[in-house]
Amino acid sequence: MARILGGVSTSHIPSIGNAIAKGLQNEPYWRPFFDGFNGVHQWLAQVRPDVVVVIYNDHGLNFFLDKLPTFAIGAAAEYHHADEGWGLPVARPFPGDPALSWHLINALVADEFDITMCQEMLVDHAFTIPMSLLWPGGGAWPVRTIPICINTVQHPLPSPARCFNLGRAIGRALDSYDRDLKVLVLGTGGLSHQLDGTRAGFINKPFDLLCLDRIVHEPEALTHYSVLELVELAGAQGVELVNWLAMRGALTGNVSRVHGNYHIPISNTATGVLVLDNQPIAGDAKRAA
Numbered sequence: 001m002a003r004i005l006g007g008v009s010t011s012h013i014p015s016i017g018n019a020i021a022k023g024l025q026n027e028p029y030w031r032p033f034f035d036g037f038n039g040v041h042q043w044l045a046q047v048r049p050d051v052v053v054v055i056y057n058d059h060g061l062n063f064f065l066d067k068l069p070t071f072a073i074g075a076a077a078e079y080h081h082a083d084e085g086w087g088l089p090v091a092r093p094f095p096g097d098p099a100l101s102w103h104l105i106n107a108l109v110a111d112e113f114d115i116t117m118c119q120e121m122l123v124d125h126a127f128t129i130p131m132s133l134l135w136p137g138g139g140a141w142p143v144r145t146i147p148i149c150i151n152t153v154q155h156p157l158p159s160p161a162r163c164f165n166l167g168r169a170i171g172r173a174l175d176s177y178d179r180d181l182k183v184l185v186l187g188t189g190g191l192s193h194q195l196d197g198t199r200a201g202f203i204n205k206p207f208d209l210l211c212l213d214r215i216v217h218e219p220e221a222l223t224h225y226s227v228l229e230l231v232e233l234a235g236a237q238g239v240e241l242v243n244w245l246a247m248r249g250a251l252t253g254n255v256s257r258v259h260g261n262y263h264i265p266i267s268n269t270a271t272g273v274l275v276l277d278n279q280p281i282a283g284d285a286k287r288a289a
């Protein structure tokens with residue numbers, strides 16, 4: 001049976017990729033951010049996942065405004081990055097797991113989530129940078145990957161509650177998978193930030209800290225916000241928090257916080273990282289819907 005080890009959530013700002021490429025991790029500006037990943041590396045070395053389900057939002061590399069699915073999933077044997085601009089180096093390809101992708105697709109559609117299935121899919125910085133933060137150093141990726149995209153770009157966006165429930169459906173699907181696999185769920189984006197308009201540079205530390213607490217112990221409390229309330233509280237791009245909520249929804253057992261870090265700003269964004277351990281509930285690893 002597949003076993004959901006836990007979840008990690010992290011910001012995915014493009015400048016992080018440039019800092020990695022230039023080896024700036026120990027510079028004073030960057031160190032408080034990159035040091036926040038030491039605890040992630042220690043936990044990953046203990047739990048050693050086989051597969052990572054990466055929940056993120058595409059920024060125009062694979063999907064553009066002409067065709068933008070609310071939810072999409074990759075079903076490829078390999079995923080490629082491409083030149084996005086910003087001087088970002090192109091990441092090496094990521095291995096997929098088509099058998100698990102098709103299991104998730106079948107389970108999600110049966111669970112009333114009509115997800116767009118992509119047998120070819122480019123992955124952008126919201127996927128590649130978190131992967132590089134979790135497994136730095138180059139070489140072959142030690143995990144297979146399943147990309148799942150949530151539209152946080154073109155309104156109307158799915159509600160926080162809908163994204164949390166998508167995560168729950170992903171968790172149920174993983175719990176029902178009969179291959180012996182250790183699975184990590186990764187949610188990327190946020191925290192509070194706004195890139196444009198009169199509130200460009202907006203950061204809301206009290207709301208970020210509230211989210212970092214609630215997502216561990218009381219994630220349902222975050223599902224009561226509307227999308228527009230989330231824009232007001234977290235910024236126009238801070239709505240990427242829904243990716244974290246979907247990650248949290250996928251954790252079907254007893255969840256505890258292993259590690260976390262919050263640092264402002266990187267670029268003009270509040271950054272956070274969180275590691276959540278997921279222990280199966282005794283006698284019933286599958287949480288009721």
Ligand SMILES: [Fe+2]
Nearest residue numbers: 012126189240
């Ligand atoms: Fe983003």
